[in-house]
Amino acid sequence: MTDHVNENEVTDGAGDSSGKTVKISTSRFGVLEVSEEIILDFPFGIIGFEKFTRFVILEGPRPGPFKWLQCVGEPELAFVITEPEAFFEDYDVSVTPETLESVKLLDVEKGIVLAIVTVSRQPAGVFANLQGPILLNPEARIARQVVLQVEGYGTRHPLPLRQETDDQVEKDITFEGEAC
Amino acid sequence: MLVLTRSREESIMIGENIEVRVLEVRGGRVRLGIGAPSHVSIYRGEIYRAIQQENLEAARAAEGENTLPNVLPSDVKKSPDSAKKSLPSSNI
Numbered sequence: 094m095t096d097h098v099n100e101n102e103v104t105d106g107a108g109d110s111s112g113k114t115v116k117i118s119t120s121r122f123g124v125l126e127v128s129e130e131i132i133l134d135f136p137f138g139i140i141g142f143e144k145f146t147r148f149v150i151l152e153g154p155r156p157g158p159f160k161w162l163q164c165v166g167e168p169e170l171a172f173v174i175t176e177p178e179a180f181f182e183d184y185d186v187s188v189t190p191e192t193l194e195s196v197k198l199l200d201v202e203k204g205i206v207l208a209i210v211t212v213s214r215q216p217a218g219v220f221a222n223l224q225g226p227i228l229l230n231p232e233a234r235i236a237r238q239v240v241l242q243v244e245g246y247g248t249r250h251p252l253p254l255r256q257e258t259d260d261q262v263e264k265d266i267t268f269e270g271e272a273c
Numbered sequence: 274m275l276v277l278t279r280s281r282e283e284s285i286m287i288g289e290n291i292e293v294r295v296l297e298v299r300g301g302r303v304r305l306g307i308g309a310p311s312h313v314s315i316y317r318g319e320i321y322r323a324i325q326q327e328n329l330e331a332a333r334a335a336e337g338e339n340t341l342p343n344v345l346p347s348d349v350k351k352s353p354d355s356a357k358k359s360l361p362s363s364n365i
Contacts, residue, residue, distance in 0.1 A: 121339035122365045131361040137314065141325035142332070150362035158353070159341040160362065172331050173341060176353035180346050191311035205354040211331040212342055219342050222331070225324035231358050240316050240324060248327035253347040 117149065120169040121161075125151070132165060134235050136195070139209075140225060145170060148236070159210060162227075173210040177221055180252050186226055188239050196230045196237050205229045209238075211249065220249040 113129045127149055135146045147165035158179050164170035177184045186206050198204050206228060208221040223246040229236040277285060284294035290310050297304040307315055316324075354360075 125363070125365070127363040131363050133361065139328055140321065141328040150360060151365050152362050153341045153365060157341060157343075158346060161341070161365075169336065170332060171335055172328075173335055173338075176355060179353045195312065203358075205358055205360060209328060209331045210342070211327060212334050212338070213330075214334070219344065222324065222327050224320065225327070229360075231361055234361050238324070238328075240314075240320055242317075242320075248323045252344075254342075254344040255347045 117163070117165050118168040119163055119171070121163075121171060122151070130234070132234065133229065135237065136235065137237050139172075139227075139238050140240075142170065150174070162207070162209070173212060174207045174227070175210050175221060175252075177206060177208040177223060177226065180221065181223070181250070184223060184246075185243075186228065186239070186241065187243065188228065188241075192228070192237070192239055196228055196235045197233045198228070198230045201228070203230070203232075205231050207236075210252070219252045219254060221252055222248045223250050224248050 114126045115129050115132070116124050116126050118124050131149050133148045133150070135148055137143065138145050142164075145164045145167055148162050149165060151161040151163050151171075153160065158175050159173050160175070162172040162174045184206075186201060188201060193199070193201060193204075196204065206226050208223060208226050211220045211222070213220060224241050225238050225248060226241070227236050227238050279285065279295050281295055281298055284292050286292055291313060292308040294306040294308075295303060296306050309315060355362075
């Protein structure tokens with residue numbers, strides 16, 4: 094691990110060790126001041142939203158499987174995302190070397206796979222898009238929505254869920270919290 | 274839409290870098306070979322549109338929502354990657 098202590102580092106704002114902070118406007122959470130180092134570059138945007146190329150992942154107040162993928166620059170645009178392997182053990186993302194290269198990954202195992210979630214009222218349910226996962230290089234902070242060519246993964250997989258209660262959070266499940 | 278007739282082993286160029294070649298025509302199906310720079314994304318049209326549609330739906334369903342689904346996996350299958358790798362993120 095690198096040594097975070099560096100007297101010459103210019104910090105701006107919160108005074109944490111993660112360098113400069115930037116303010117981003119969101120329609121849901123107001124203006125947030127976040128570390129510049131969490132901004133993700135989506136050079137290809139998200140399919141259907143190609144012109145938006147910068148996003149941040151926001152964690153809710155309680156640890157859980159869902160997070161926000163908030164657009165930087167378009168306050169109203171945000172997706173609910175999750176890590177599909179928590180729900181689908183055998184979920185396998187295989188991509189071409191060119192796709193890996195486009196997010197500067199040498200090995201898919203070094204990446205983090207995320208799925209966009211649709212919380213639908215009619216029909217009611219929580220669905221994950223397993224055919225178009227997001228492949229994130231957490232070190233370079235480059236991400237891309239990829240399109241899987243294999244059979245068996247669709248855009249709308251119901252997530253196997255149970256209702257959350259405080260007890261269950263304590264006893265049955267521990268999700269690692271945020272990194273920053 | 275531009276319409277061109279091509280035979281087996283003939284191709285078309287799209288710009289200077291993209292070539293689409295007809296490899297085989299059989300039984301109402303056409304096999305195409307596509308040569309394009311690696312930064313060009315190539316998708317089957319219906320799959321691309323399905324993903325686009327679902328993205329639009331996901332964004333629309335999240336409009337005006339500021340809370341995440343209050344549910345958990347029915348059975349935790351696998352510890353998520355972010356438990357092992359550093360997920361760049363921030364608290365709200």
